[in-house]
Amino acid sequence: MTSSSDPSLWEGFAAVIKRDLLLAFRRPGDILNPLFFFAMVSTLFPLAMGPDPEQLMAIGPGVVWVAALLSGLLSLNSLFLSDLEDGSLDQLILSPQPLPMLTFGKTIAHWLVSGFPLVIISPLIAITYQMPVQTIGVMVVTLTLGTISLSLLGSVGAALTVGLNRGNALLSLLVLPLAMPVLIFGARTVSLAATNDAVAAGIYFLAAYCMLSVSFAPFAAAAALKISNE
Amino acid sequence: MMDTLAMGGYGAYVWSSFALMFIVMVACVGQARGRQRRVYQDIEKRLRAMEASK
Amino acid sequence: MWNFIQKLGSPPHFYGLAAKMIPWFAISGLLLIAYGTIAGLFFAPPDSKQGDAFRIIYAHVPAAYLSMMAYTIMAVTAGIGLIWRMKLAHAVAAAAAPLGAWFTFLALATGSIWGRPMWGTWWEWGDPRLTSELIMLFLYFGYMSLRAAIDDTAKADKASAVLVLVGAVNVPIIHFSVEWWSSLHQGPTLIKKGGPSIDAAMLYPLLGIILGFTLFFGALLLARIRTEVLHRERRTRWVRNMILGEST
Numbered sequence: 141m142t143s144s145s146d147p148s149l150w151e152g153f154a155a156v157i158k159r160d161l162l163l164a165f166r167r168p169g170d171i172l173n174p175l176f177f178f179a180m181v182s183t184l185f186p187l188a189m190g191p192d193p194e195q196l197m198a199i200g201p202g203v204v205w206v207a208a209l210l211s212g213l214l215s216l217n218s219l220f221l222s223d224l225e226d227g228s229l230d231q232l233i234l235s236p237q238p239l240p241m242l243t244f245g246k247t248i249a250h251w252l253v254s255g256f257p258l259v260i261i262s263p264l265i266a267i268t269y270q271m272p273v274q275t276i277g278v279m280v281v282t283l284t285l286g287t288i289s290l291s292l293l294g295s296v297g298a299a300l301t302v303g304l305n306r307g308n309a310l311l312s313l314l315v316l317p318l319a320m321p322v323l324i325f326g327a328r329t330v331s332l333a334a335t336n337d338a339v340a341a342g343i344y345f346l347a348a349y350c351m352l353s354v355s356f357a358p359f360a361a362a363a364a365l366k367i368s369n370e
Numbered sequence: 371m372m373d374t375l376a377m378g379g380y381g382a383y384v385w386s387s388f389a390l391m392f393i394v395m396v397a398c399v400g401q402a403r404g405r406q407r408r409v410y411q412d413i414e415k416r417l418r419a420m421e422a423s424k
Numbered sequence: 425m426w427n428f429i430q431k432l433g434s435p436p437h438f439y440g441l442a443a444k445m446i447p448w449f450a451i452s453g454l455l456l457i458a459y460g461t462i463a464g465l466f467f468a469p470p471d472s473k474q475g476d477a478f479r480i481i482y483a484h485v486p487a488a489y490l491s492m493m494a495y496t497i498m499a500v501t502a503g504i505g506l507i508w509r510m511k512l513a514h515a516v517a518a519a520a521a522p523l524g525a526w527f528t529f530l531a532l533a534t535g536s537i538w539g540r541p542m543w544g545t546w547w548e549w550g551d552p553r554l555t556s557e558l559i560m561l562f563l564y565f566g567y568m569s570l571r572a573a574i575d576d577t578a579k580a581d582k583a584s585a586v587l588v589l590v591g592a593v594n595v596p597i598i599h600f601s602v603e604w605w606s607s608l609h610q611g612p613t614l615i616k617k618g619g620p621s622i623d624a625a626m627l628y629p630l631l632g633i634i635l636g637f638t639l640f641f642g643a644l645l646l647a648r649i650r651t652e653v654l655h656r657e658r659r660t661r662w663v664r665n666m667i668l669g670e671s672t
Binding site for chain 2: 465482522655658664
């Protein structure tokens with residue numbers, strides 16, 4: 141049980157986030173690769189479909205969202221993998237802080253290096269897709285909520301598949317069905333913003349889904365980690 | 371008779387739906403029986419091999 | 425009574441008992457399915473709005489209902505297996521998955537066929553019920569893939585149980601989607617305030633075939649659980665005695 145010399149709940153939480161961020165910054169590829177992937181996938185569509193501005197404007201929200209989803213999946217695999225490989229996963233599970241708190245911390249760190257940069261550069265992509273300026277604000281809000289949900293749901297999938305052969309493909313298969321509602325509401329809401337329709341409902345839904353994910357994903361991921369690490 | 375088959379013009383839709391229903395039923399039964407047979411035979415083979423090597 | 429339940433948890437007893445129960449479920453189920461199909465196809469009056477096309481309801485509704493029932497069974501048994509560590513509960517979940525996937529496919533396919541003449545389209549991407557049912561099909565695939573990827577049975581049980589529970593939120597979404605959002609799909613006909621809103625001559629074959637398919641599903645499920653139990657117990661003495669004993 142916890143003694144007074146053990147780090148407190150918040151100290152453990154902060155320590156996990158700090159550690160993951162440090163590790164990520166030591167390997168910039170971990171941050172930059174998914175980001176480049178996001179940018180490149182976004183450019184694939186105009187290349188394939190031609191530069192017609194009306195068409196681009198129509199597909200813009202969808203493309204940005206799908207690219208964000210795929211890029212997120214790409215970076216999820218490594219969420220727990222390096223910990224498994226160097227033995228820190230055992231330490232995490234055994235530590236006195238509740239494991240859900242620690243998985244939540246890791247997930248936040250993951251979002252800070254994967255989802256957050258994506259949200260930052262998304263306006264650039266939006267401009268290349270001729271998306272009207274009023275939609276960019278909505279897009280940033282929905283992408284923020286959506287990528288957070290994705291990181292949370294992805295943490296559950298990553299915990300279930302860590303260490304499995306070809307776990308990466310399986311991870312995508314597990315996470316995508318859960319991510320579909322996010323994609324639907326996210327992309328559609330941005331499209332609605334382009335025609336100046338009401339976006340509140342979509343944003344509320346995304347926020348609700350995000351809250352739901354925050355509530356259960358850390359616990360599910362913790363349970364899955366313990367199972368995977370047996 | 372032809373009226374029944376025609377189903378008021380929707381014949382193709384109605385009959386293909388029920389054909390699918392029937393196919394899925396058969397597939398489920400076949401899959402369950404196939405698995406049972408395979409599992410049983412695998413165990414039997416292994417047990418007999420163990421008996422033979424005694 | 426408690427003795428009966430305890431015996432049920434014992435694999436050899438379950439194996440024998442299930443074998444006896446399956447024919448009862450199967451035959452009664454098939455008879456009811458036959459009644460529902462024949463009465464629904466030939467004796468129910470045509471619908472005022474949809475004509476004879478409405479008859480697809482007799483193939484579509486049981487499939488849709490069972491697709492959700494199977495997932496619910498999986499979620500409940502997964503929870504039981506995780507909390508009380510009952511191996512048999514995990515075996516039930518594993519057995520139900522392929523069946524649930526088949527019925528989900530059937531529901532989507534018959535629904536699509538029905539949608540073509542009624543809504544003018546084979547598929548409607550914006551529809552919440554169609555989308556959430558499709559998501560459930562993917563959840564089934566994910567479940568089966570995860571199980572297949574983990575060699576250790578106990579580990580596979582627990583991991584897939586977590587997955588099933590995470591996806592369980594989708595089932596009420598499917599059911600309530602037609603009430604919460606605007607959908608091409610019609611609202612609930614049977615389970616709603618005020619009772620069923622469908623003509624009696626159409627209702628009875630529908631109830632009959634729903635019950636029939638439930639019994640049929642029960643028979644299939646028992647058979648698959650039986651196979652699961654046999655596989656999990658393959659190194660035990662009772663299996664050895666049964667298999668070697670039967671063949672002498």
